[in-house]
Amino acid sequence: MAFRGILVALLVGVVQGVFEWLPISSEGNVALVLTLLNENPAVAVQLALFLHLGTAVAATVYYRALLVDLLGDLGTWKMAAPFGRDSATLSFLLAATVVSGVVGIGAYVILLDLATRLAGGAFIVLIGVLLVLTGLVQRLAGGVDLGDRARPDGIDAVLVGIGQGLAILPGISRSGTTLSLLLLRGHEGESAFTLSFVLSIPAAVGAALLTVVDVGGLPGIDPGPALVALGSAAVVGYLTIDVLMRLVQRIAFWVACLAIGALAIVGGVLVLG
Secondary structure (H helix, E strand, C coil): CHHHHHHHHHHHHHHHHHHCCCCCCHHHHHHHHHHHCCCCHHHHHHHHHHCHHHHHHHHHHHCHHHHHHHHHHHHHCCCCCCCCCCCHHHHHHHHHHHHHHHHHHHHHHHHHHHHHHCCHHHHHHHHHHHHHHHHHHHHHHHCCCCCCCCCCCHHHHHHHHHHHHHCCCCCCCHHHHHHHHHHHCCCCHHHHHHHHHHHHHHHHHHHHHHHHHHHCCCCCCCHHHHHHHHHHHHHHHHHHHHHHHHHHCCCCHHHHHHHHHHHHHHHHHHHHC
């Protein structure tokens, strides 16, 4: 069992490290893999959230220069003009993080209740439905061109914060949802990617800490496999982020969301049957 635990930890760490940057819900796919391996749905969700800590480390290292600049801006940030030219990005990140935290805690409570009530097959169907919805939102965003916005504002922060908070539900892609909302608000691709991925850092750390506090320790995993999972997620996440960011801009991943979601729905129904 210990050997199998290490192998599973390595597998889900790699899945998290790759899928976090793709708009196809890393949490949903990690939870899907664990549920298919006969893990309890509630534990699968908690493990999937916990693994975001690994890719938070990867994103922090990747965006270290930008993060240092943002920390330097804290000293000159003015409450009176939070979304001015020099403070808009920092204000967006702070406000969106607060909003996503409030929404995310509520969504987490609902999620654990659903995971506790639903059997494995029904939970897989739920993930599939949410993946399909994620794909449809991305398709909508990809078909709209609202021009270029110079900088984020308060409305962006609230909308993106709500979207990121709801993405705690497995199957709703955090990156896909936040990117879609930013694109729908008129932000160009590269700027939207940067805002989305930097915003993921506090959200990922918060989700992992929420899980640890909720269960009073590591969620259903021994320290050894936990370190393997986090380490593989961090290393794979850092090595793949640049390539996958470029890939996302060239491939219609909403199709992948629909396909994986449809397969999950069919698979869940077969399990129920």
